[in-house]
Amino acid sequence: MSLELALYHDYRRFELDVSLTLPGSGVTALFGPSGCGKSTLLRLLAGIEPARRGRVFFEGECWQDSEAALWVAPRQRDIGMVFQDARLFPHLSVQDNLRFAGRYARRGVALDEQHLIERLQLEPLLSQLPATLSGGQQQRVALARALLSRPRLLLMDEPLSALDQASRQLLLALIVDLQQHHRLPILYVTHAVDEVLRLANHMVQLEAGRVVAEGAPTELFGRPDTAPALEDCALLKGEVIEQDLTDTMSAVRCAPDLPPIWIAGTAHPVGSTVMLSLQARDVALSLHPLAGTSLQNQLPVQVEAITMDHHGGPRIALRFGEHRLPAMISHRALAQLQLHTGMPLWALIKSVAVEHQ
Numbered sequence: 001m002s003l004e005l006a007l008y009h010d011y012r013r014f015e016l017d018v019s020l021t022l023p024g025s026g027v028t029a030l031f032g033p034s035g036c037g038k039s040t041l042l043r044l045l046a047g048i049e050p051a052r053r054g055r056v057f058f059e060g061e062c063w064q065d066s067e068a069a070l071w072v073a074p075r076q077r078d079i080g081m082v083f084q085d086a087r088l089f090p091h092l093s094v095q096d097n098l099r100f101a102g103r104y105a106r107r108g109v110a111l112d113e114q115h116l117i118e119r120l121q122l123e124p125l126l127s128q129l130p131a132t133l134s135g136g137q138q139q140r141v142a143l144a145r146a147l148l149s150r151p152r153l154l155l156m157d158e159p160l161s162a163l164d165q166a167s168r169q170l171l172l173a174l175i176v177d178l179q180q181h182h183r184l185p186i187l188y189v190t191h192a193v194d195e196v197l198r199l200a201n202h203m204v205q206l207e208a209g210r211v212v213a214e215g216a217p218t219e220l221f222g223r224p225d226t227a228p229a230l231e232d233c234a235l236l237k238g239e240v241i242e243q244d245l246t247d248t249m250s251a252v253r254c255a256p257d258l259p260p261i262w263i264a265g266t267a268h269p270v271g272s273t274v275m276l277s278l279q280a281r282d283v284a285l286s287l288h289p290l291a292g293t294s295l296q297n298q299l300p301v302q303v304e305a306i307t308m309d310h311h312g313g314p315r316i317a318l319r320f321g322e323h324r325l326p327a328m329i330s331h332r333a334l335a336q337l338q339l340h341t342g343m344p345l346w347a348l349i350k351s352v353a354v355e356h357q
């Protein structure tokens, strides 16, 4: 059960050549610099534009096979789409925009309309025309409309990038809930690391129309050979093993044989799963553990690679058990510590520097 594609397409100055097999559930984040072909790939998948050549199979059903001259029209693909701009029908009220979705309702996820209206706080807006709504309100309607068309696959192209914090949080929470209670695979284009962190369980990195990396976000983040936004951020998943209510802290264990990472600001319940993110600039290095320090985390790590980052600064890729941890240090620190590949070290991290959700 998955989405399998091998597609080639070109414009005058751009070529897309992508082969992928994506999971048939969960959120796959499509990540990459501007102009690398993310939106083009979504359009080809949706069938809005036919790819010059290639094949697309969704759950064993063929949507395009250029060799067999097979082509399935967008409507028959049961795809829901949400773009950066809401693209509502301007002459229809919110209610009628939502009703319109029902016309194409097919074989996919069945959600209760009233529940969705309440959840997305659309009740007071139902009689209004799209032009009278804010961007965030329009986007909430767009998501409801896409979901009420009962899609089997949801394609989302930077759906939150133009929204205020409150609308972002509302939509993010709904997408998380959808994943927990319904089986609706989502392909999600974003530039935002926090959205990947919150939503994605799979990730594809595109560059200049090609796939350069693919896998679990925890694997792709912090890798020395990846995009700057990913390179400078570690992503770790762990389980809370201790809750300190007095100091509002939690200890998160990322693997049985590793010491926990202390995080501040929230006392998560013991047993809960937490995603941690950490910026390379917040990781310091020491040859020995320190005594008498405010640092709550001194983690045993090993140097995996030493590279120069995009600004010419030293970047140390560290292994923390199976996890990746990048550290950004100065040239002077690099010389003083005489770092080399395979060297054991201590990564020093303030508990307040670790973001978590």
Ligand SMILES: Nc1ncnc2c1ncn2[C@@H]1O[C@H](COP(=O)(O)OP(=O)(O)OP(=O)(O)O)[C@@H](O)[C@H]1O
Pocket (backbone or CB within 6 Å): 011, 012, 013, 014, 032, 033, 034, 035, 036, 037, 038, 039, 040, 041
């Ligand atoms: N209809 C078109 N005609 C010609 N060139 C196009 C067309 N659509 C896209 N392109 C080109 O294809 C390339 C990829 O565009 P695309 O919109 O897929 O990138 P993207 O990764 O989604 O970028 P962004 O993050 O900025 O939205 C760009 O160089 C763009 O100029």
